[in-house]
Amino acid sequence: GENVEQHPSTLSVQEGDSAVIKCTYSDSASNYFPWYKQELGKRPQLIIDIRSNVGEKKDQRIAVTLNKTAKHFSLHITETQPEDSAVYFCAADSNYQLIWGAGTKLIIKP
Amino acid sequence: GAVVSQHPSRVICKSGTSVKIECRSLDFQATTMFWYRQFPKKSLMLMATSNEGSKATYEQGVEKDKFLINHASLTLSTLTVTSAHPEDSSFYICSDNTGELFFGEGSRLTVL
16 A cells, blocks of 8 residues: 655644655555645644656745656745744545645754 | 544543544545544554545544544544543544645644
8 A cells, every 4th residue: 555654754844944844655556636724622734635647736935846757745835934833734636535744843943 | 635633632631531533625525535643753554534424434444433434424534532541632633635735723632
């Protein structure tokens, strides 16, 4: 079955710098890769997603890249702000369900 | 997007009691809902998929008799934690299955 690995588990960046979170997956049939942001004690919220027919997608300060050959996808956040502090989860679809990464705690240092 | 409402947000109960968590789809008809469990600082773990009008599909290792799931209508799915024990304490969260997942607010269960 699908396995999703996410790195790093914790990422600390200076406010204004960029943050990159990486995920790898094992099922070559996966074709949908969402990223979720979860603030402490709250529900996960979709921030960006990408499908396998696209290599990159951008939405303001957030971008996702996908390399299907290498089976990895990454979340890029530019010009980080304090409100970006949260736990970020990647996921990949497999057999009509999402397989989740372990999460990355992003800390924005002032 | 879809709106999913979950209740209660927090519940504290004694060992041995049962707790029901409700998940409602407010602006769409949900034939399928997902139920997740999340331990502190951990990822979401899919427990089961509820199916309107039929039995839920449980993930491997999840006790069906312990976590009763009912999806009696197109707008309501419920999770009942039966004979709760302290190890059942967790954050339980539901989501829809409309493609882009919309999550309920989550329910933090504490079993004393």
